[in-house]
Amino acid sequence: MLELEFTVNGSPRKIESEARLTLLEILRETFMLTGAKEACGVGECGNCMVLIDGVATPSCLVLAGDAGGTAIETIEGLASDGELDPVQRAFVDAGAFQCGFCTPGMVMTAKAFLRDNPDPEPEAVKQALSGVLCRCGTYSRIMRAIDQLTGRGI
Amino acid sequence: MTAIPETVGRSSGRLDGEAKITGRFEYGVDAARPGMLWARLARSTQPHARIVSIDTSAALAVPGVYAVLTGADTEGFVGSRYVRDEPILATGTVRYAGEPIAAVAADTEEAAEEACRAIVVEYESLPVVESVDDALAEDAPIIHPEWESYWVSPIINRPGGNVVSHATLRRGDVDAVFATADRVFEDTYEVPLVHQASLEGRVAIAEVDDDGKVHVWSSHQYPWGLRQDISDILHIPLDDVRVTVTGVGGGFGGKLYAGVEPYCIVLALATGRPVKLRLTREEELTATSPRMGATVHLRTAVASDGTFLAREGRLDYDSGAYAESSPGVVSVGLMTLPGPYRWQALAVDARAIYTNKAGCGSYRGPGAPQAVFAGESQVDRIAREMGIDPLQLRLHNAVRDGDQGPTGQVLEGVSLVETLHAAADKIGWDSAGAGEGRGRGLSCTWWTTTGLPSSADLRLGEDGSLVLVTGATEIGTGAVMAGVAQICAGELGVDPGDLTIESADTETTPYDFGAQGSRTMVAAGNAAIAAASDLKDQMFDLAAAKLGCSPDDLELADGEVRDRDDPDAVLTLADVARLAGTGNGLVGSGTYEQPGTPFDTDSVVGAMIGAFNIPSFATHACEVSVDLATGEVSLDRYVIAQDVGKVVNPRYCEGQLTGGAVQGIGQAMFEEIVYRDGHVQNPNFTDYKLPTMADLPPIEAVMVEVPSASGPYGAKGVGEQGVIGPPPAIANAVRDATGRAIRRLPITAERVWAALRGEES
Numbered sequence: 001m002l003e004l005e006f007t008v009n010g011s012p013r014k015i016e017s018e019a020r021l022t023l024l025e026i027l028r029e030t031f032m033l034t035g036a037k038e039a040c041g042v043g044e045c046g047n048c049m050v051l052i053d054g055v056a057t058p059s060c061l062v063l064a065g066d067a068g069g070t071a072i073e074t075i076e077g078l079a080s081d082g083e084l085d086p087v088q089r090a091f092v093d094a095g096a097f098q099c100g101f102c103t104p105g106m107v108m109t110a111k112a113f114l115r116d117n118p119d120p121e122p123e124a125v126k127q128a129l130s131g132v133l134c135r136c137g138t139y140s141r142i143m144r145a146i147d148q149l150t151g152r153g154i
Numbered sequence: 155m156t157a158i159p160e161t162v163g164r165s166s167g168r169l170d171g172e173a174k175i176t177g178r179f180e181y182g183v184d185a186a187r188p189g190m191l192w193a194r195l196a197r198s199t200q201p202h203a204r205i206v207s208i209d210t211s212a213a214l215a216v217p218g219v220y221a222v223l224t225g226a227d228t229e230g231f232v233g234s235r236y237v238r239d240e241p242i243l244a245t246g247t248v249r250y251a252g253e254p255i256a257a258v259a260a261d262t263e264e265a266a267e268e269a270c271r272a273i274v275v276e277y278e279s280l281p282v283v284e285s286v287d288d289a290l291a292e293d294a295p296i297i298h299p300e301w302e303s304y305w306v307s308p309i310i311n312r313p314g315g316n317v318v319s320h321a322t323l324r325r326g327d328v329d330a331v332f333a334t335a336d337r338v339f340e341d342t343y344e345v346p347l348v349h350q351a352s353l354e355g356r357v358a359i360a361e362v363d364d365d366g367k368v369h370v371w372s373s374h375q376y377p378w379g380l381r382q383d384i385s386d387i388l389h390i391p392l393d394d395v396r397v398t399v400t401g402v403g404g405g406f407g408g409k410l411y412a413g414v415e416p417y418c419i420v421l422a423l424a425t426g427r428p429v430k431l432r433l434t435r436e437e438e439l440t441a442t443s444p445r446m447g448a449t450v451h452l453r454t455a456v457a458s459d460g461t462f463l464a465r466e467g468r469l470d471y472d473s474g475a476y477a478e479s480s481p482g483v484v485s486v487g488l489m490t491l492p493g494p495y496r497w498q499a500l501a502v503d504a505r506a507i508y509t510n511k512a513g514c515g516s517y518r519g520p521g522a523p524q525a526v527f528a529g530e531s532q533v534d535r536i537a538r539e540m541g542i543d544p545l546q547l548r549l550h551n552a553v554r555d556g557d558q559g560p561t562g563q564v565l566e567g568v569s570l571v572e573t574l575h576a577a578a579d580k581i582g583w584d585s586a587g588a589g590e591g592r593g594r595g596l597s598c599t600w601w602t603t604t605g606l607p608s609s610a611d612l613r614l615g616e617d618g619s620l621v622l623v624t625g626a627t628e629i630g631t632g633a634v635m636a637g638v639a640q641i642c643a644g645e646l647g648v649d650p651g652d653l654t655i656e657s658a659d660t661e662t663t664p665y666d667f668g669a670q671g672s673r674t675m676v677a678a679g680n681a682a683i684a685a686a687s688d689l690k691d692q693m694f695d696l697a698a699a700k701l702g703c704s705p706d707d708l709e710l711a712d713g714e715v716r717d718r719d720d721p722d723a724v725l726t727l728a729d730v731a732r733l734a735g736t737g738n739g740l741v742g743s744g745t746y747e748q749p750g751t752p753f754d755t756d757s758v759v760g761a762m763i764g765a766f767n768i769p770s771f772a773t774h775a776c777e778v779s780v781d782l783a784t785g786e787v788s789l790d791r792y793v794i795a796q797d798v799g800k801v802v803n804p805r806y807c808e809g810q811l812t813g814g815a816v817q818g819i820g821q822a823m824f825e826e827i828v829y830r831d832g833h834v835q836n837p838n839f840t841d842y843k844l845p846t847m848a849d850l851p852p853i854e855a856v857m858v859e860v861p862s863a864s865g866p867y868g869a870k871g872v873g874e875q876g877v878i879g880p881p882p883a884i885a886n887a888v889r890d891a892t893g894r895a896i897r898r899l900p901i902t903a904e905r906v907w908a909a910l911r912g913e914e915s
Contacts (some may be wrong), residue, residue, distance in 0.1 A: 028184075033177070034177070034180075034183075034184040035176070035177020035178070036177075037181070037183065037353070037354070037403070038183070039353040039354065039355075039403075039435065040435045040838065040839050041434065041435065042435075042838065044838060044839035044840050045353060045839055047353055074177065075176065075177035076176065076177045076178075078176070079176055084172075084175065084176070088175045088176070091175055092167060092171050092172070092175050094805075095165065095632075095805035095806055095808075095809055097174060097175070097630075098630035098631060098632065098806075098809055098813060099352070099353075099354070099402060099403050099404045099405075099629065099630025100170070100174030100175070100179055100401075100403070100630065101181060101352075101353045101354050101403030101404060101630075102353055103174055103175060104177045107175070125847075126847045126848045127848055129847045130846040130847045130848035130849075131846075132846075132847075133353060133839065133844050133846065134353075134847075135350075135351055135352055135353050135404050135406070135817070135844065136404060136630055136809075136813045137812060137813035137814070137815070137816025137817055137845070137853075138809060138812075138813060139816060139845075139846075139847045139850055139853075140812050140850075140852045140853050141805075141808075141809060141812075142847065143847070143852065
């Protein structure tokens, strides 16, 4: 067993974990933060993206032990005091999801990207979000949500 | 048609939006039950083999294992809804690589997996049928030698051998009309298997209570169909099965039939514990009901002015090892191979054929993309070889109001010409040529709004709360949580946000035929209108008695019942609910069933679908550039113009058009389940490539509104049609860019490169 400490959505957390468990498993099964989803388990779909020290990372590819000491942000931590984060708000207003399964991964990836790139070119947005698969095909509307956030509008 | 309420036509939010955007929404993969065990399936490593022996002793010895079941334990439990040919666990013979052989329940998924690996199976290999051509060869191994003994649902025509079902369409004298033709075009097209690839795979939990009643929680599109399947497969009385739909992380037709649920139930019965089973991506892509591949032979007779005369076609669909939904899906080929055009004569044969692949199922627009890739690619060839503009050729032959469909149904609300003009205008069809290595393409489609019943109850609580209880399933489209909510709220004069919706539970909600066939918003929306009307009648009777006026004087608006002529005569919804004196408010109820569309029943044999209800039409247009050195195709622009009848929510209606188009673009350019020697070569998202944001231009959608007579406010079904048009539109654009026809999907750089060198695609 490993003793691990993280900051999860701003709160310090201390757990014991089997060494084989991934960060995704810890988030979903220990912390009951089930927003991040597993759709492939091998880093191909991006549906399990969370932020580790601000960097969008597929949590299925990270062993929990390797995430010890980091600050982790998940979709559950974005809204504060009942107010949606601007990225969440933009996704809702643009109708940027249907089934919503990929949405936590997509929103977290967009959040990290926009923090680092407040005024991105559309092509850069496409590249940044191309690691998250959306089978409902809401890509045009996701782009619209990002355009709302960056003031490009449509 | 009732007056259109203010809530309709607005891009209001969806009632499940906040839960989804915050990560709180509970999908099937997130659900759990106290004391739950985990299941895994051991699967065949052979595509076609006799099972000589199965040894489960080592599996049973794995710590944490509660049960290991094999075909010997599940004798007589046989699936496939229309031809009962698929034992839930193989008995005697395996017919595809990945077929379940044993089901294990254990404390953890890892222990169940370890037990599956410990099962020892001895096989005796049988010859593998890899394709429909193999299956139809004279000396082909018969995959189901005992096919005549299977239960089969009515209508289906089974000639035997490896042919699961054979549906035919005959209208007019095809030979005579072909004899009058100036030109005859003949081509063969090929479409591979593709997968729904919902990002949430199949997942369910089953629990059996002390009375033997089974409760299943499943990520599913059609709870009543699943309940019937479970009852039929496991011989459990229908009323002893309850299905509750969890949140659904994508369905696209892949969650319409029993899948993982029977395994959960037999393991729950064996262990006395709730059991959960979720499939891995590899299992999904190798062993769960993909869209059938098909080979399409097509001949078309044309007059010298470009008038279409007759079409003759043969669709050989690859059903895989089991029938699953193929007998129904093939009849869609009869409806869609002719395309939305006028014909003097038609002869179409559509067969589903057994091979040693995963049994195939339903995927958005089932049966249509295969037929339409052939039909619309050939329309393009006809245009180019006869020197007629492809747009003009389509306009010349397009069906109009009052024309007959392929099976003789009289077409109403026809909008093909409107969509052709809308798409052509948007893409700039008449503007100058796109230039070297660039091309434009068109395709036309038509599609149905499936009927069958939907019912709703509408509860007005004594606190004025409103709850719509519908059997309809929200699978993500917004049909229920936006569309039906807006319709229902509008009828009651309240905001959609004032409503709560309970849905999709066979015990606590009234019947609905499921999220299939583009029907949900039309059917459940009409049921909600009926329920609202019933509730309003009850409210007005009570309010009129209280206010001393006639019910006809009353109106319902802004959450109040009021007398139009007396501003002081006002009751709140809560006031009215309490007037009922029931202690529990009021309930309005409504049911809607779209009447079947009449057609020439003599024109078809073996067809489970003979007409398209409330038909809708669409035109796709796109622009590509092709790298003439490498064959790489870049999709530069994409337009979909689809008739939606009446837009209820522009945001989510457009989402169905563009989302469908994105999946269709995937089928056109990237997607194929590749089999070699009976084994899937690409069971992952690296090798089975889905479209990403980087692959696509913005999809430009035009929502054409030609109202239907019976949809809510004129609405038509919108969900599926968008997926059908992209393959031929893109193939036609590539042909325009290169002069080369691509007759096999997907349109990969390699295939285009070969075509550019004159090699057959």
